[in-house]
Amino acid sequence: MKKLSISKGTRSDLLTCAGVILAFVVVSALKANGGLNRSQAGMLVPVCCYIVMAVSLNLTVGILGDLSLGHAGFMSVGAFTGIITAMSLAEKIPSAPLRLALAMVVGAVFAAVIGFLIGIPVLRLSGDYLAIVTLAFGEIIKELITCLLVGVDERGLHVIFNFNGSRNANDLNLGAAGRVIVKGAQGATGTQTIATFTAGFILIMITLVVVQNLIRSRQGRAIMAVRDNRIAAEAVGISVTRYKMMAFVTSAALAGAAGALFGLNYSNLAATKFDFNTSILVLVFVVLGGLGNIRGSIIATVVLYILPEALRGFANYRMLIYAVVLIVVMLTTNNPVIKSYRDQWQQKLRREKGREANAA
């Protein structure tokens, strides 16, 4: 019974964290020794962001069991609130890492609030309907940010919405020392790129701790109970709305933090970057890595993000090969023959373990 103190699940969680730390150490060492070229080094922060996106989306799709197609919407909320925070505090907080951390917190908080507001109508739905409505909300967020004009001067933040296309940055009425942060359809321009690989690594670790510890708590079990059998969950006294919202908002908040990091990695960023395609891309990472499988999400993200880059040599056939790889992986992971082999193997392992325990 003593072994229960570190359960099988916790051991698996720790293994995932250890893998991430190891990868970080190796990549950092490579980077320091010039082992990465410019384009490879440029991919580090986006990979971190997409890993966080995939893990957080896995919380909604895999753990809560609701298909969300608007995850990029929360990312864009985080990105733009993060950029605005970091840029408007550029003079007040000279320390870039501190500003980055603050930007990520603000991005997470705003995304969580938006997630909560969207969650109120969306979580009443289920299945395909929920997917379509999240898709719609993702598009709404994108369009709203496309209309957004934000500037800062000595009097503070100026925010206006350019709904009918008749207003421009001059309407912000900025003072002499003012500067425009977000310019409508052009998005955020002239952003100081303060995002770092280390920050990305820390964000991944925070995400892992939050998501994995959540899953192995009473709240996480409640969320999975709602997924597996809603009626039974209600019958054992679990508030379905509460735990659906908890998962959805947590997922949105993490996406917001990832968005802030992502936003501060590019000097120019338009809201159209966070469109439907981005949501689908992250969903592909999640599905390929396995629904509810956090480690799988991370691996799938890294592989699928690097793959197109690695296939550069194939020029025009790049996306074709990418698609073929996707199909092959999907078919093999869902192949009943391979699955049955895996199950048999696991059963054998379990039996052997049982025998060992009996012998001891």
Next chain:
Amino acid sequence: MTANSLRVLNPQSAWAAEDSAAPGAEKKKTKLVPVVRTSYLPERDADKTPILECIDLGISFGGLKAVDNFNLALGRTEIAGLIGPNGAGKTTIFNLLTKVYQPTHGTILLDGKDIAYSSTEQVNRAGIARTFQNIRLFHNQSVLDNVLIGLHNEMHYTMAEAVLRMPRYWKAEKVARERAMEYLSLFHLEEHADEPAGSLPYGAQRRLEIARALATNPSLLLLDEPAAGMNPSETAELMENIVRIRDTFQIAILLIEHDMNLVMNICEGIAVLNFGRIIAKGTPDDIRANPAVIEAYLGRKGAQKL
């Protein structure tokens, strides 16, 4: 069934009858005594508020009165049965009691409190736990986790405490795990604790569902066909288990069951339902002898043949 046991009885007067001549009476001598509103309780529970009281409960789906004028009182430590032909509305009553359906009229009093405005999960927290006719376990989760989910409201720590793994988390989880194992050992499931619930044999799944329901610390347990699909020896074990649960936890149990052997042997009070209405209430002996019940099960001609 003897001709003597078929004598025509007024269902109302059949209640308090303690017919020691009837078979099976020597096993359990329960006296049902009249309480409020044409309901009856076991003698030992009569001086306490009934744990459950349904008054004129009913639900209509469109024009169909699925349940109508349902009156019932349950004693605090009573084992009661709800029987009736298929489609009589038995499961509908369970769904009304757990607020899966909203009654169209009538009142449900749980421990004297009206639960009209409670949701399913609030009803559970107020003290009603149930199992399902078609087993509803969390199939992909382990047997232990199923019971831990049942213990959800018995654990008290916030999400922040869980994420940061604060001392309260460890303490609550440890206590909950120990309690869950105790519930599992009640049903001889402790060896299967780490297996997925869906991989258990059918009978074990039924037992696990009862364990999960018990984990929510109910004062009334609703069992929907607990013996369905069980062989005679499993059923015999189940009967012992049900009585043991009542004795150990001192709770009331209301069960729907088609296995008359089980119902007649362990239930102290039985209500018979047909077409959404109660056609008879009483001790097993009363029910066995009630012509209206025999007619409901066998049809008028079948009843005459007996």
